[in-house]
Structure formats: structure tokens, C-alpha cells
Amino acid sequence: xxxxxxxxxxxxxxxxxxxxxxxxxxxxxxxxxxxxxxxxxxxxxxxxxxxxxxxxxxxxxxxxxxxxxxxxxxxxxxxxxxxxxxxxxxxxxxxxxxxxxxxxxxxxxxxxxxxxxxxxxxxxxxxxxxxxxxxxxxxxxxxxxxxxxxxxxxxxxxxxxxxxxxxxxxxxxxxxxxxxxxxxxxxxxxxxxxxxxxxxxxxxxxxxxxxxxxxxxxxxxxxxxxxxxxxxxxxxxxxxxxxxxxxxxxxxxxxxxxxxxxxxxxxxxxxxxxxxxxxxxxxxxxxxxxxxxxxxxxxxxxxxxxxxxxxxxxxxxxxxxxxxxxxxxxxxxxxxxxxxxxxxxxxxxxxxxxxxxxxxxxxxxxxxxxxxxxxxxxxxxxxxxxxxxxxx
Amino acid sequence: xxxxxxxxxxxxxxxxxxxxxxxxxxxxxxxxxxxxxxxxxxxxxxxxxxxxxxxxxxxxxxxxxxxxxxxxxxxxxxxxxxxxxxxxxxxxxxxxxxxxxxxxxxxxxxxxxxxxxxxxxxxxxxxxxxxxxxxxxxxxxxxxxxxxxxxxxxxxxxxxxxxxxxxxxxxxxxxxxxxxxxxxxxxxxxxxxxxxxxxxxx
Numbered sequence: 001x002x003x004x005x006x007x008x009x010x011x012x013x014x015x016x017x018x019x020x021x022x023x024x025x026x027x028x029x030x031x032x033x034x035x036x037x038x039x040x041x042x043x044x045x046x047x048x049x050x051x052x053x054x055x056x057x058x059x060x061x062x063x064x065x066x067x068x069x070x071x072x073x074x075x076x077x078x079x080x081x082x083x084x085x086x087x088x089x090x091x092x093x094x095x096x097x098x099x100x101x102x103x104x105x106x107x108x109x110x111x112x113x114x115x116x117x118x119x120x121x122x123x124x125x126x127x128x129x130x131x132x133x134x135x136x137x138x139x140x141x142x143x144x145x146x147x148x149x150x151x152x153x154x155x156x157x158x159x160x161x162x163x164x165x166x167x168x169x170x171x172x173x174x175x176x177x178x179x180x181x182x183x184x185x186x187x188x189x190x191x192x193x194x195x196x197x198x199x200x201x202x203x204x205x206x207x208x209x210x211x212x213x214x215x216x217x218x219x220x221x222x223x224x225x226x227x228x229x230x231x232x233x234x235x236x237x238x239x240x241x242x243x244x245x246x247x248x249x250x251x252x253x254x255x256x257x258x259x260x261x262x263x264x265x266x267x268x269x270x271x272x273x274x275x276x277x278x279x280x281x282x283x284x285x286x287x288x289x290x291x292x293x294x295x296x297x298x299x300x301x302x303x304x305x306x307x308x309x310x311x312x313x314x315x316x317x318x319x320x321x322x323x324x325x326x327x328x329x330x331x332x333x334x335x336x337x338x339x340x341x342x343x344x345x346x347x348x349x350x351x352x353x354x355x356x357x358x359x360x361x362x363x364x365x366x367x368x369x370x371x372x373x374x375x376x377x378x379x380x381x382x383x384x385x386x387x388x389x390x391x392x
Numbered sequence: 393x394x395x396x397x398x399x400x401x402x403x404x405x406x407x408x409x410x411x412x413x414x415x416x417x418x419x420x421x422x423x424x425x426x427x428x429x430x431x432x433x434x435x436x437x438x439x440x441x442x443x444x445x446x447x448x449x450x451x452x453x454x455x456x457x458x459x460x461x462x463x464x465x466x467x468x469x470x471x472x473x474x475x476x477x478x479x480x481x482x483x484x485x486x487x488x489x490x491x492x493x494x495x496x497x498x499x500x501x502x503x504x505x506x507x508x509x510x511x512x513x514x515x516x517x518x519x520x521x522x523x524x525x526x527x528x529x530x531x532x533x534x535x536x537x538x539x540x541x542x543x544x545x546x547x548x549x550x551x552x553x554x555x556x557x558x559x560x561x562x563x564x565x566x567x568x569x570x571x572x573x574x575x576x577x578x579x580x581x582x583x584x585x586x587x588x589x590x591x592x593x594x
């Protein structure tokens with residue numbers, strides 16, 4: 001194959017080719033693995049090394065996501081454990097501060113502890129649903145969770161060090177390192193206003209237990225209401241700056257077009273801004289995709305969240321979005337946390353039915369049928385859906 | 393619909409179908425021809441940093457495969473321009489936007505992957521050549537095991553007791569162990585023997 005003039009004609013026939021996928025597979029005469037994705041206990045692995053894995057959505061029937069079921073994402077995998085021991089690990093605070101300092105974990109634990117329950121969500125959650133497809137880990141619905149974090153306020157640490165006049169951004173770096181030193185380090189920054197927000201934490205506990213290695217032990221940043229790439233794990237270095245952090249993971253990755261762009265418009269095509277706040281979203285945890293339900297009443301349940309704004313309502317449609325019914329919001333109602341919801345559905349006929357859900361937050365943001373396409377496939381929040389069979 | 397327009401529609405459909413089948417067949421032939429070398433490159437050069445499943449879950453048009461391979465080369469993936477070209481052609485033929493969600497995994501093909509430097513007409517027991525092993529180590533192993541095999545992300549191999557247990561050494565290199573990928577598809581037995589001889593000399 002070459003880039004011949006046949007290409008455009010070939011793309012015309014692409015759909016037919018897709019229809020012949022079975023033939024293509026047969027021609028390869030190779031065993032077909034049933035699933036390219038391994039169900040590894042409580043998580044579904046997307047990448048085995050460095051380990052990236054998401055939570056099966058059936059687990060989202062609980063308010064808090066246990067550590068062993070929370071999605072795992074990192075660029076390089078965890079640092080060697082000896083770098084994180086009580087003796088070896090320390091947090092340094094430097095840059096535009098009056099008094100650069102360093103902390104042992106014990107010293108951070110002596111600052112006033114704060115507990116915040118918040119959604120942690122990968123910006124790429126739902127990337128697999130963007131069309132045209134985009135490169136990156138093909139997350140589906142489970143790169144998200146709801147966690148009770150405990151830690152010191154980042155603000156208390158920064159004020160202890162004394163901010164200098166032109167401090168505008170706060171940069172984070174963890175102890176994780178790429179295999180090959182020519183790969184850029186994972187360095188992120190957040191604007192000073194978010195860093196000084198009283199809910200922004202340097203967390204050492206999740207759900208009342210010390211952070212496990214995969215989730216950033218001994219210390220990670222938690223920016224409630226913002227996407228997870230700001231929540232740097234294995235934190236070792238805080239640097240106060242006058243500008244955004246440099247480097248690939250701040251200046252190129254984790255950025256979105258400022259205005260919606262057409263997939264064919266070229267890359268990046270418009271000015272790009274860092275991904276920050278979580279957008280309104282809901283998912284159906286039960287029934288599961290492909291389940292057999294009914295014929296009596298069926299409880300549809302799930303969770304809904306929106307970064308810095310409470311959820312106003314969740315609606316359910318069993319006719320492809322023509323009509324919607326309001327679900328009941330249940331359980332705990334906390335800022336930054338997700339909200340559980342339920343809807344009792346009385347199916348009127350048997351056979352296959354697709355159930356959709358969509359959430360609205362108090363600022364009036366509504367989950368769209370399809371999210372705006374962007375080159376990195378971030379922030380998918382299209383209507384969630386499962387297809388079930390109503391039995392007799 | 394008139395009789396003639398029906399006939400015309402059928403002709404268009406048949407011609408279209410046969411064209412699509414031919415394109416599909418050509419695509420398959422290309423994939424088959426490139427697969428052994430490309431899969432060897434993925435195992436040897438890409439999986440230094442990440443497992444091949446990160447690659448095989450993508451469905452991208454050629455321009456985005458080009459950009460991805462360029463990015464990886466820029467970041468230190470050891471690919472010559474010729475190797476990068478083989479990789480892009482293979483990836484964009486097999487993992488294109490219209491490819492089915494489920495394709496046979498690379499792991500299933502590992503045994504078919506062609507060693508990058510296949511010794512020909514080899515007879516008798518393998519004798520490792522330490523001088524040759526140094527270069528093979530540098531190109532394939534050093535990223536994880538450090539310069540001089542003194543250890544980095546992976547363990548130090550110089551004076552490592554595993555060198556004395558050749559069966560365990562071969563088992564690990566051929567089939568992988570923990571975070572280490574299997575190299576059986578990327579290195580020939582002669583390559584592995586050469587690396588072993590060089591490591592013993594350290």
C-alpha cells in the first residue's frame with residue numbers, strides 16, 4: 001500500500017471493508033483473542049506497563065470508591081519504594097518563596113488536617129468514545145472514582161514558606177521517573193488561586209488509610225473539582241513560579257482547544273488552554289451492559305458529578321432521548337463528591353432497550369449527547385447508555 | 393426503480409464489493425509482510441518503556457501514526473529512519489480507524505516475530521561472542537539495565553548471580569519476567585548468547 005490516488009476511493013469503501021472484517025480476520029488465519037482487555041480482579045487493565053487500569057462501572061453503586069478499585073493512571077509507574085520510605089522521602093518547597101523549606105511526612109501530619117470528599121477523574125476518561133478516534137489510553141467509563149481525602153492544606157504550606165510578590169503558579173513534581181532519561185518528566189502546575197483555595201490538599205490518606213503506592217504514597221496533590229492530571233502523585237517538589245510550568249506535560253499535553261474545532265481542521269488548529277475543571281457527567285452503574293432484566297420494575301442507578309458545581313438533576317430516557325424522566329438523587333450531598341441517583345423503570349415491552357442518562361448541574365450545564373471532539377480526546381461527557389434485554 | 397437502474401445498482405454494488413475485497417486483501421498482505429519485522433521492533437524498541445497493549449488499542453490514520461512514532465523517536469526510542477518507516481506502515485495498515493476493535497494480540501504473534509538479526513544456517517551449540525554482545529546490550533538492554541549493566545530501572549546484571557544459572561537467564565530473556573518484556577521475538581539465540589558472554593566478562 002502507498003498513498004496512492006486510490007486512498008480517497010478506498011475510504012469510500014471503508015464501511016464495506018469494515019463489514020468484511022470477519023473475512024479479514026479469517027484471512028489472517030490466527031487465533032482471535034476474545035478480549036483485548038484483561039479483567040484483573042477489581043480493575044480492568046488498559047495498559048500493563050506502566051500500569052493503567054479502570055474500574056468496572058458496576059462498582060459505582062457505592063458512594064466511596066475503595067483504593068483497590070480506584071482507577072490507576074501514571075506516565076512512568078511508581079517510583080522505587082526505597083525512595084518513599086520515612087527516612088528517604090521529603091517534600092521540598094522552593095521557587096518564589098521567602099523561606100525555602102523541606103518537610104518530613106510527620107511534619108505535614110502536624111499541620112491542621114482537612115478532609116474533603118471529591119471525584120478524581122482522568123481527563124482521558126471516555127476517550128474511546130470520541131470519533132474520529134484519537135491516540136492515547138483508550139479509557140471507557142471507569143477512569144473515575146469518589147474518594148475521601150485527608151491531608152494538609154497546600155495553602156498552609158505555601159503561607160508558611162511566604163509567597164513572594166510575583167508568585168502566580170505552583171509547580172508539582174513527583175518521585176516517578178521515565179525508563180529512558182530523554183523522556184520529559186511529569187511536571188505540572190496550577191494557578192495560584194487554585195493552590196491557595198482552602199480545599200486544595202496535600203493528601204496523605206484516602207478513605208481513612210495511608211495512600212497506597214499506586215495512588216501516590218506517601219503524598220499527592222488533590223485539587224477538588226479539577227481533573228486528575230493536577231493531582232500529582234509521589235509528590236517531592238513544590239516550586240512557586242511567576243508562570244506556568246514548562247515542558248511537555250504542561251505546555252503540550254493536557255490542553256484543549258479554546259473553542260470547539262472540527263476534526264479535519266488540522267492540529268492544533270486553535271489556541272489551546274490547560275484542562276482544569278471537571279465537566280458535568282453521569283454514568284449508569286446498574287443494570288450492566290447486556291443484562292437481562294424485568295419484566296417487572298427495574299431499578300436503574302448510577303452516579304453524577306460536575307467539578308465545582310453541585311448536581312441539580314439526572315434524567316433517564318428509554319427511547320433514545322425523545323422523552324426523559326427525572327431520577328431521584330439519593331445519599332450524601334457533598335461539594336466536589338459525586339451524587340448517587342436512582343430511577344425505577346417499568347418496561348412497557350420486552351426485547352432490547354437502550355437506557356440513556358444525562359445530568360445537569362446547578363449552573364445549568366447539561367451533559368450533551370456527544371462531547372466536542374478534541375485532538376487528545378479529553379473530557380468525554382456524552383450521554384451514558386447501556387443496552388439491556390427485557391425478559392418475560 | 394426501473395429494470396435498468398436496478399441492474400446498474402447491482403453492477404455498482406458488485407464492482408464496489410470486489411474493489412473493497414481487493415483493497416482489504418492488499419491491506420492484509422501488507423500487514424502480513426511487515427508483521428514479523430514490525431512486531432520485533434515493537435518488542436525491542438517500544439516495550440522498553442511501555443507494554444505493546446498501549447499500541448494495539450489505538451486505531452489511527454497514518455498521519456497520526458507518523459506523528460506518534462516521531463514523538464517517540466524524539467523521546468529516545470531507538471529507531472532508525474528505515475525502522476520508523478516500517479513501523480508506521482505496519483501500524484497504519486493494521487491499526488487504522490476502520491480496523492475491528494478486537495484484533496489478534498501481538499502476544500499471540502510473539503512466536504512468529506522475526507529476530508532482528510537472524511543467523512543463517514546455524515549448526516552446533518551456540519558460542520557467545522562478547523565483543524558482539526556489547527553492542528546488542530547497548531541497543532536493547534541498556535535503557536533499563538544501565539550503562540555497563542550496572543543497573544538503573546532494571547537490576548544490575550554485571551556479576552548478577554543469574555549469569556551462572558544459564559537456564560534461568562535464558563528463560564527470563566526469552567519469555568520476560570515481571571516488568572521485563574519477552575525478548576524471544578526480538579533477539580536471535582545468537583544475540584542472547586552474545587549478550588550473555590559479554591555480561592560474564594563484566
